[in-house]
Amino acid sequence: MSRLGVVIASSKLTRLDVASWGGFMVFATSGVVTPICLPEIAKTLSISLSESGGLETVRLSLLLVVLILSGILARTWGKKHLLTWGQYLTALGLLMVSYADTYSALLLALMVVGIGGGFLEALINPLVVDLHPKNPGKYLNITNAFYPIGVMISALLFGELLTLGHSWRVAFRIAAAGAFAMGIWFHLSRFPAPSADQRSSIRLIAQILKIPKFWFFAIALFLGAGVEAAFTFWSRSYVEVYLRDMPRAGAIAVVVFAGTMAIGRLLSAKLAHEMSQQTLMICSAILGVAISSGIPFSESLIGFYALLVFAGFAAACFWPTILAEAADRLPVDATMLLVMLACFGIAGFGITPWIMGLIGDSAGLKAGFALIPGLFIGLIVVLAMAGRKT
Numbered sequence: 001m002s003r004l005g006v007v008i009a010s011s012k013l014t015r016l017d018v019a020s021w022g023g024f025m026v027f028a029t030s031g032v033v034t035p036i037c038l039p040e041i042a043k044t045l046s047i048s049l050s051e052s053g054g055l056e057t058v059r060l061s062l063l064l065v066v067l068i069l070s071g072i073l074a075r076t077w078g079k080k081h082l083l084t085w086g087q088y089l090t091a092l093g094l095l096m097v098s099y100a101d102t103y104s105a106l107l108l109a110l111m112v113v114g115i116g117g118g119f120l121e122a123l124i125n126p127l128v129v130d131l132h133p134k135n136p137g138k139y140l141n142i143t144n145a146f147y148p149i150g151v152m153i154s155a156l157l158f159g160e161l162l163t164l165g166h167s168w169r170v171a172f173r174i175a176a177a178g179a180f181a182m183g184i185w186f187h188l189s190r191f192p193a194p195s196a197d198q199r200s201s202i203r204l205i206a207q208i209l210k211i212p213k214f215w216f217f218a219i220a221l222f223l224g225a226g227v228e229a230a231f232t233f234w235s236r237s238y239v240e241v242y243l244r245d246m247p248r249a250g251a252i253a254v255v256v257f258a259g260t261m262a263i264g265r266l267l268s269a270k271l272a273h274e275m276s277q278q279t280l281m282i283c284s285a286i287l288g289v290a291i292s293s294g295i296p297f298s299e300s301l302i303g304f305y306a307l308l309v310f311a312g313f314a315a316a317c318f319w320p321t322i323l324a325e326a327a328d329r330l331p332v333d334a335t336m337l338l339v340m341l342a343c344f345g346i347a348g349f350g351i352t353p354w355i356m357g358l359i360g361d362s363a364g365l366k367a368g369f370a371l372i373p374g375l376f377i378g379l380i381v382v383l384a385m386a387g388r389k390t
Contacts, residue, residue, distance in 0.1 A: 014131060017139075019182075019189050020124050021146040023083065026182045027120045028150030029175045030090050030113050032258075034059075034097075035233040035353075036158045036251055037168035039240045044168070045103050049365065053233070053357025057350045058107050059114040064346050066118025071205075071339030079123045079130075080191040086119025087183030094176035098169040116179070121342055125323055126335040130192045137277065137324035141269035144320035148265070148312075151232060151258035159236075159251020204336045214337075216386035217326040218344040220281075223378045224318025225345040226352035227288065230372050231257045231311055233353040234365065241365050243301045257308040257315075264316025277321050282383050288314035288376035296366040318379070319345060 034041070038052055070082055093112030100106040125140060132139040158171040208214055235257060236250030243249070264284075271280060291310040298304040326341055327334050352375070356368035 012132075016127070016189055016191065017131060017143070019185050020127055020143050022182050022185060023087070023120055023124050024143060024146040025150030025153070026087060026090065026179045027117055027124075028147045028258075029154040029178060030094060030117055031059075032151045032154050032232060032254065033094070033158060033171055033175045034110070036155050036236055036247075036254060037162065037171055038233075038237055039247070039250075040162060040168040041106070045100075045106065047103055048357075049237075049360040050354070050357040051103065052237075053354040053360075055106065055110055057354040059110040059117070059350070061350060062111045062114030063118040063121060064343055064350070066115050067122045067339055067343045067346060070119050070122035071336045074123055074126075074335060078191065079127055080186065080189070082119045083123050083127070084183050084186040086116045086123075087179050087186060089113075089116030090120070091176045091179035091183065092116070094172050094179060098172035098176070118346075121346060122339045123335075125320075125342070126338045127191075129327055129334045129338065136327050137321065138269045140320040140324045141265045141317075145262045145265035145269070148258035148262040148316075152255045152262065155236075155251045155254040155258065159248045159255075162247035162251070204333050205340065208330070208332050208337055208340055211330055211332070213386065214326070214330060214340075216382055217322055217330075217341055220379060220382045220386065221319065221322045221341050221345040222348035223375045223382065224315070224322065225348035226375045227292075227315045227372060227379075228261070228319065229349040229352045230356060230369070230375070231308065231315065234356055234368065235308065238365055238369065239301065239304065242298075243304065249301060253304060253308055256305050257312045260309050260312025261316045262312075264313045265320060268317040268321060277317075277325050278383060278386070280317055281321055282380060284314050284317050285376045285379040285383065289373050289380070292369070292372040292376060295369045295372065314376070 034055055038055075041047070042052055074082055090113055093109050093114070093116055096109035096112055097106060100109050124143070128139050128143045129136045154175070157174070161171055161174075162168065232254060235253040236247075239250035239253050240247075268280060287310060291307055291314055295304070295307055295311070298307055323338055323341060326337060330337055352371070356365070356371055359368040359371065
């Protein structure tokens, strides 16, 4: 049995857990289809590196707004309706992208994708905490492993389609169909009863913002998400620019990173009770500094793949482990806490590709990749400071 099968078989899982896995895979697909198709989109619409990086920033700017609204609306409407409509809006936005013939139309369509994705990112992790309140770290790592699994499957599929000569528009239509199918699945699923906590959402937000330790978790998630975004968004373009290979080769680069990140998250779930989560994160960040420093000097496709293997392990644990640590240590409403932390993660995920694109326009994409070691160093500093405050 595979490592994934062993971890899952030993866990008390429900059908809603499986739906959550599918939701994260759709969320991953909606995010990775753009970078996988980016060189073809850029050629079709004649856009620069900074404009390309801005696509992710625009998508995630709307997602960020919806994250906050989701935390508030979920307390009134419950998670089921918002997650279901999140899938449907994601499907609609992806379909709109497939028909975009100008940069403005593309931006508008990605905004719709961002709105739908905001509901998914905001509420799937809190749903996992609702389902498994006694051991959130383990189950958050398992569930979040399906994000890179979704990235991996999508990258392979779309990279192969592009290599065979199909239009990038076909990839977006396939992604839209998957999101629509998951919307139906969530619609037919039974959810836990909403929390009976009647406190004002504004009061909850204010309470969380006053906690000093929250800010350490928030900054760490911003930096960790930035690392993940950097490799996911720009790896295919790096291969295209410097290693001169087919679309399949660039897609495989994303697959290598996402695959090892998925394995790393499953290992993190297994290690949840065997070592300090802070120790795991600091060791991962140290590995990340060493590996990412070598990326701009990579001259061969195999060498680039090898570095991405270790980069995937280095980036794996941050998002779910930071959320789990925060849920364990901060005595506040878990749904609102995870939504607010996700806002910082999404901000990091959206801003980092744009900054790398700006650097790439002025000094080359390799110079943009030089930003990544700085993100890992920032993680080491923030996590060490958080440890002193524990």
